[in-house]
Amino acid sequence: MTELEKGPTGRRRGRGARERILGASRQLFREQGINRTGMDQLCAEAQVSKRTAYQHFTGKDELVAEYLRQFDPAVMSGVFDRTDLTPRERLLAAFDIPPTTPLCPYIGAAVELHDPEHPASQYARDYKKAVAARLAGAAREAGAADPEQLGEQLALLLDGAAARTRVLDADAFPTAAAVAAVLIDSAIRATA
Numbered sequence: 001m002t003e004l005e006k007g008p009t010g011r012r013r014g015r016g017a018r019e020r021i022l023g024a025s026r027q028l029f030r031e032q033g034i035n036r037t038g039m040d041q042l043c044a045e046a047q048v049s050k051r052t053a054y055q056h057f058t059g060k061d062e063l064v065a066e067y068l069r070q071f072d073p074a075v076m077s078g079v080f081d082r083t084d085l086t087p088r089e090r091l092l093a094a095f096d097i098p099p100t101t102p103l104c105p106y107i108g109a110a111v112e113l114h115d116p117e118h119p120a121s122q123y124a125r126d127y128k129k130a131v132a133a134r135l136a137g138a139a140r141e142a143g144a145a146d147p148e149q150l151g152e153q154l155a156l157l158l159d160g161a162a163a164r165t166r167v168l169d170a171d172a173f174p175t176a177a178a179v180a181a182v183l184i185d186s187a188i189r190a191t192a
Helices: 017-032 039-046 050-056 060-069 087-093 105-113 119-142 147-168 173-189
Strands: none
Touching: 017 039, 017 050, 017 060, 017 105, 039 050, 060 105, 060 119, 087 119, 087 173, 105 119, 105 147, 119 147, 119 173, 147 173
């Protein structure tokens, strides 16, 4: 960083402030949670003044909602948009999650916020519905007897594996993938 990028007190200027604030929120919200992260700490980590933070976000609620929007705007496009996999393989690929992946940020936010009207809670609900819809779409392509039911079952299994991995500090996704394979194959056989 050059001297021109620093303000009179040695702090970084506003260029890139929004990205630094979002980066700090990703780190701090993941490490210590939303409720335990204050705006003072967030601003210090992002190297911005509170005034700058509030120029970019009207408050912490808006920041939390934007934090969630940054994760997966295409709803697992890395899985569902793959053309090299069959629909069945795409359904199973949804469970190929590295054990170092932190608890689903949408679940974490919904649990911490306790407010169904909070913008982040609404965003989490919309995202979870979109995941189930994408799973149902792939289940339909795979020929499942009831693709919506299978989509909901697999979404529940994904969320359960994420929570169990976090609580037990052990990778639950391989077991969830094995259960998913049984559900998928049973749903596909029912139509054959």
